[in-house]
Amino acid sequence: MISMKTIVYNQDGKEAGTVILPKETFEIKMSPDLVYQVVTVQMANRRNNLAHTKGRSEVSGGGKKPWKQKGTGRARHGSIRSPLWKGGGVTFGPSKEKMFGRKISKKMRRSALKMVLSAKAANGLLFVLDNFNIAKPKTKLAETVIRSLPLKKSTCLIALPSLEKNAILALRNLPNLKTMQARDLNCLDLMSYKYLILPKESIKVIKEIL
Numbered sequence: 001m002i003s004m005k006t007i008v009y010n011q012d013g014k015e016a017g018t019v020i021l022p023k024e025t026f027e028i029k030m031s032p033d034l035v036y037q038v039v040t041v042q043m044a045n046r047r048n049n050l051a052h053t054k055g056r057s058e059v060s061g062g063g064k065k066p067w068k069q070k071g072t073g074r075a076r077h078g079s080i081r082s083p084l085w086k087g088g089g090v091t092f093g094p095s096k097e098k099m100f101g102r103k104i105s106k107k108m109r110r111s112a113l114k115m116v117l118s119a120k121a122a123n124g125l126l127f128v129l130d131n132f133n134i135a136k137p138k139t140k141l142a143e144t145v146i147r148s149l150p151l152k153k154s155t156c157l158i159a160l161p162s163l164e165k166n167a168i169l170a171l172r173n174l175p176n177l178k179t180m181q182a183r184d185l186n187c188l189d190l191m192s193y194k195y196l197i198l199p200k201e202s203i204k205v206i207k208e209i210l
Helices: 032-046 106-122 139-148 165-171 187-192 200-209
Strands: 004-009 015-021 126-129 156-160 177-181 195-199
Touching: 015 200, 032 106, 032 187, 106 126, 106 187, 106 195, 126 200, 139 165, 156 165, 156 187, 156 200, 165 177, 177 187, 195 200
Parallel strands: 004 126, 126 195, 156 177, 156 195
Antiparallel strands: 004 015
């Protein structure tokens, strides 16, 4: 099985050799319908339900009948919490209890992730570093490494092989850039950022989880 080769860059932005990308992960034919389905589900699962109106059981007051049932000449009412009253409960309004989450199979998620990774590699949007070691959690140090790579000014996603505190702290203040662990890669984040930067060790992690 022949696998794809790509250039490996050091932290100075110079070529430091090549690395073989596993064919079973980085050379998968794209299925736009599958990727769309997976991304839509992931967006729904991240959605926060903020809109909420109070029903008649949630508004205050209304413990006493507004007026007696008969003899006033007015319409019958049992509570000022009724939706008919100003300040009463809302009928069929948005509720925070509504759930937008959806499910999708692990096989579909992994297949779509491989397709997006393959598209990044095929279109020259994947950059591999020999390592990403930041001695101190300084934004300037991390920015120097990113700017040394031959990529255009755009959004970047960096997938680290493990939880590297210095790198995360150094990168978090850079605009249009997100840092995450390679084992947490997903279609939605990959589609949200143009470039993918992988330290060489992250390739092994991705191969293992997929």
